[in-house]
Amino acid sequence: MANVELATTLAEIKGAKMVPSFCYMCPWNCPSEVYVKDGKIVHVKGLEGAPNSGRRCAKGEASFQVVDDPDRLKYPMKRVSPKGKEPKFERISWDEAYAIIANKLIDVKDKYGPEAVVSLYHHDPNSVFTQILLTQLYGSPNFYGHTAGCEQSRRQACLTVFGHVFPMLDFEDSRFIMLWGINLFEAIEAIWENLALFEALDKGAKLVVVDPKFTHTAEKADEWIAIKPGTDGAMALAMCHTMIEENLYDRAFVREWTSGFDEFAKHLRDKGYTPEWASKVTDVPADTIRRLAREFATTKPAIAEVFKGPGNYTNGADASRAIYMLNVLTGNVDGPGNICLKDWAPVGPPVIIPEEAMAKPKKPPLHVAMGYPLAPDLPTGLLPKAVIKGDPYPVKVLFLQSINLVMSDPNTGLVKQMFRELDLAVTIDLYMSETALESDLVLPDASFYERAEVRQGLYKAPQAIICQPVIPPVGESQPMYEIVKGIAGKMGHGEYFTYRDWEDWANVAVQKLPISLEELKTKGIWTGENRHHKFKEGGFPTPSGKIEIWSKNFENSGYNPLPEYREHSVLPDEEYPLQLITSKLSMHCNVLTQNNPYLIEIIDENWVELNPLDARKYGIRDGDMVVLESPHGKAVIRAKVIEGVKPGVACARHDHGFGHWSPFLSVAYGKGAHLNHLIDSQIDPVSGGNAYNERKVRIRRA
Numbered sequence: 085m086a087n088v089e090l091a092t093t094l095a096e097i098k099g100a101k102m103v104p105s106f107c108y109m110c111p112w113n114c115p116s117e118v119y120v121k122d123g124k125i126v127h128v129k130g131l132e133g134a135p136n137s138g139r140r141c142a143k144g145e146a147s148f149q150v151v152d153d154p155d156r157l158k159y160p161m162k163r164v165s166p167k168g169k170e171p172k173f174e175r176i177s178w179d180e181a182y183a184i185i186a187n188k189l190i191d192v193k194d195k196y197g198p199e200a201v202v203s204l205y206h207h208d209p210n211s212v213f214t215q216i217l218l219t220q221l222y223g224s225p226n227f228y229g230h231t232a233g234c235e236q237s238r239r240q241a242c243l244t245v246f247g248h249v250f251p252m253l254d255f256e257d258s259r260f261i262m263l264w265g266i267n268l269f270e271a272i273e274a275i276w277e278n279l280a281l282f283e284a285l286d287k288g289a290k291l292v293v294v295d296p297k298f299t300h301t302a303e304k305a306d307e308w309i310a311i312k313p314g315t316d317g318a319m320a321l322a323m324c325h326t327m328i329e330e331n332l333y334d335r336a337f338v339r340e341w342t343s344g345f346d347e348f349a350k351h352l353r354d355k356g357y358t359p360e361w362a363s364k365v366t367d368v369p370a371d372t373i374r375r376l377a378r379e380f381a382t383t384k385p386a387i388a389e390v391f392k393g394p395g396n397y398t399n400g401a402d403a404s405r406a407i408y409m410l411n412v413l414t415g416n417v418d419g420p421g422n423i424c425l426k427d428w429a430p431v432g433p434p435v436i437i438p439e440e441a442m443a444k445p446k447k448p449p450l451h452v453a454m455g456y457p458l459a460p461d462l463p464t465g466l467l468p469k470a471v472i473k474g475d476p477y478p479v480k481v482l483f484l485q486s487i488n489l490v491m492s493d494p495n496t497g498l499v500k501q502m503f504r505e506l507d508l509a510v511t512i513d514l515y516m517s518e519t520a521l522e523s524d525l526v527l528p529d530a531s532f533y534e535r536a537e538v539r540q541g542l543y544k545a546p547q548a549i550i551c552q553p554v555i556p557p558v559g560e561s562q563p564m565y566e567i568v569k570g571i572a573g574k575m576g577h578g579e580y581f582t583y584r585d586w587e588d589w590a591n592v593a594v595q596k597l598p599i600s601l602e603e604l605k606t607k608g609i610w611t612g613e614n615r616h617h618k619f620k621e622g623g624f625p626t627p628s629g630k631i632e633i634w635s636k637n638f639e640n641s642g643y644n645p646l647p648e649y650r651e652h653s654v655l656p657d658e659e660y661p662l663q664l665i666t667s668k669l670s671m672h673c674n675v676l677t678q679n680n681p682y683l684i685e686i687i688d689e690n691w692v693e694l695n696p697l698d699a700r701k702y703g704i705r706d707g708d709m710v711v712l713e714s715p716h717g718k719a720v721i722r723a724k725v726i727e728g729v730k731p732g733v734a735c736a737r738h739d740h741g742f743g744h745w746s747p748f749l750s751v752a753y754g755k756g757a758h759l760n761h762l763i764d765s766q767i768d769p770v771s772g773g774n775a776y777n778e779r780k781v782r783i784r785r786a
């Protein structure tokens with residue numbers, strides 16, 4: 085920052101009031117300090133004393149633009165043009181919006197039952213209010229997040245093995261860290277985790293990154309394993325094979341805390357999951373696989389973690405399960421320097437519905453009816469079928485909050501078609517997003533600088549964090565607690581939503597916390613004790629109470645109880661010779677930062693990366709515009725030629741978040757390319773997670 089700018093900034097901050105809050109530019113919610121003066125945000129930074137140690141990333145720093153953005157939605161809007169035609173909207177009052185929603189909900193319940201109403205969120209500011217209204221009072225079992233579009237396979241694996249959905253990475257004391265496709269230095273997952281990883285590296289920990297692409301995280305690693313896409317399961321199983329054959333596993337831990345070890349050892353042997361076998365599948369030399377297995381097993385404490393990379397394939401759940409087995413066999417579970425099973429803070433619901441008033445859904449939730457009983461969240465890839473064909477049962481109304489499904493899910497054309505078949509689609513957003521364009525009603529939410537929220541902090545120890553409104557909402561926008569209160573009132577449920585201001589419900593939510601709301605407002609966070617080896621007090625929350633190498637749930641649902649290797653379903657061929665994988669950019673978050681002029685100034689388009697060998701083969705030079713073509717569609721995008729991507733692989737950067745076509749996004753509109761229409765809706769057969777990395781393409785100069 086130039087001196088003059090710095091001086092201006094300091095003058096502005098002088099005398100500003102600091103309000104502890106948190107950042108919502110990505111799902112990791114870093115605790116923050118927001119400086120406000122004369123009703124204007126003049127500065128933001130990470131909260132001192134919080135685990136992110138005063139830091140925010142570039143997206144967080146650019147966040148205050150959200151309140152000044154002239155493209156923000158300001159009023160409730162109703163669609164006045166027919167679906168499928170050019171979208172036209174007109175301003176309506178909140179009262180009219182509430183009445184339209186309430187009447188439709190009552191009508192749909194009469195005709196089809198409450199389960200015909202589905203609610204989806206990703207970024208989930210106060211979605212708990214919607215959950216209370218739709219599931220507890222209205223009676224739909226279909227309130228879901230967007231994990232299928234994210235880390236569904238990893239989550240399902242973690243749930244199966246440990247009975248827990250969310251491991252935290254306690255890097256600080258690790259001595260051996262193996263990251264399978266998880267790109268922490270670009271796709272940031274909470275700044276404290278990155279700081280802890282740096283600390284471990286400073287103390288001499290070894291970092292191994294398994295990824296078909298040489299990422300920023302791989303740059304910091306001791307070893308980069310350029311694996312063939314979609315084959316991580318084979319490598320992890322072969323590492324398990326080596327650990328068992330060479331007696332390197334933690335015998336005492338396995339005996340006391342796991343179930344199914346003997347069956348697993350036999351399974352690995354019977355299937356012939358040797359390093360030699362895996363080498364042919366993965367392109368990783370057998371000696372390397374064997375050596376890494378030995379090093380991992382003998383250098384403690386260690387962490388092997390996976391996120392979306394190996395997970396976003398049709399074999400993603402078992403690949404993730406196999407990677408978790410490395411931690412299990414070596415006893416690297418929930419100790420210092422291990423993956424730790426998140427300990428939750430006692431944050432309660434903001435509104436308590438008495439037991440006798442609770443609705444009892446009559447039909448199973450959609451994921452169960454769809455035949456995915458073990459999916460931790462809705463397989464959204466199957467949602468179009470439910471809406472268009474009524475299979476497994478009719479879905480007539482969609483609520484979408486903080487999610488741009490039309491851009492973020494695969495098979496864009498089918499997702500758009502689904503919207504045309506709905507009786508009512510309500511989008512609650514900050515912007516007229518591409519999903520809003522397909523909706524009947526669009527409601528303006530208040531941003532995280534304009535609303536309150538109390539939620540779980542994503543830190544290894546239990547943590548509660550608070551978001552506080554620092555400026556009034558833009559236009560007529562309203563936070564979810566007001567929107568839900570309005571709809572509930574029209575539906576005859578007003579008696580449960582009697583809070584006058586946010587402190588009323590926040591006081592209810594913090595009841596079980598050891599500190600008061602007033603204290604939380606001043607401090608910003610409450611952090612509990614960081615406990616290790618919590619399972620020693622009561623086992624694991626799995627059916628057997630142990631870590632399940634052999635999964636009882638899988639057995640009961642007719643799946644193979646042991647992790648196995650299957651080839652994924654979309655493989656390159658002569659016509660489409662490249663596997664197109666996806667990878668996020670550090671300066672943008674998903675589908676929500678592209679209208680931010682500061683971030684767009686740093687990165688204003690996305691691109692596809694190719695190895696020089698492939699570039700030469702297809703006559704492409706660095707910087708060329710190219711046509712990418714799959715059996716499902718084509719797109720024009722810039723090419724970058726780099727050594728750090730495996731030959732035969734094309735890596736599309738942030739290909740869900742660019743190429744916005746909503747004319748209401750004046751900064752984002754038309755920048756870069758959107759590539760989710762090049763993918764079919766294939767999903768993992770157990771987790772129901774989307775397989776974004778399963779695209780085969782050909783490439784030519786545009």
Ligand SMILES: Nc1nc2c(c(=O)[nH]1)N[C@H]1C(S)=C(S)[C@@H](COP(=O)(O)OP(=O)(O)OC[C@H]3O[C@@H](n4cnc5c(=O)[nH]c(N)nc54)[C@H](O)[C@@H]3O)O[C@H]1N2
Nearest residue numbers: 265266267271272294313314391392393667668670673674
């Ligand atoms: N800056 C920034 N940070 C973010 C986000 C963002 O958009 N921007 N999004 C947030 C969200 S919602 C999420 S879910 C996380 C995602 O966090 P990550 O899962 O870490 O991020 P991705 O970039 O989706 O994928 C990671 C890597 O998987 C690799 N990969 C692809 N196929 C394979 C494979 O077959 N095997 C292996 N081993 N690797 C493979 C890709 O090359 C890529 O480097 O990031 C979060 N943080």
Ligand SMILES: Nc1nc2c(c(=O)[nH]1)N[C@H]1C(S)=C(S)[C@@H](COP(=O)(O)OP(=O)(O)OC[C@H]3O[C@@H](n4cnc5c(=O)[nH]c(N)nc54)[C@H](O)[C@@H]3O)O[C@H]1N2
Nearest residue numbers: 206234486487488492512513514517529666674675676740
């Ligand atoms: N090809 C490809 N596709 C992908 C991915 C990929 O790596 N490659 N990543 C996948 C992953 S990991 C994820 S998590 C999904 C993410 O994609 P989505 O689940 O669609 O979610 P986001 O991009 O987080 O949020 C999108 C919407 O939230 C709105 N929003 C932002 N703040 C607020 C708020 O305070 N209130 C309200 N009501 N709305 C708000 C934004 O304006 C935007 O329209 O995409 C998935 N799709």
Ligand code: SF4
Nearest residue numbers: 107110113114141144
């Ligand atoms: S990592 Fe996410 S929550 Fe933290 S400062 Fe960056 S954008 Fe905000």
Ligand SMILES: [Mo]
Nearest residue numbers: 233234235392
């Ligand atoms: Mo995600």
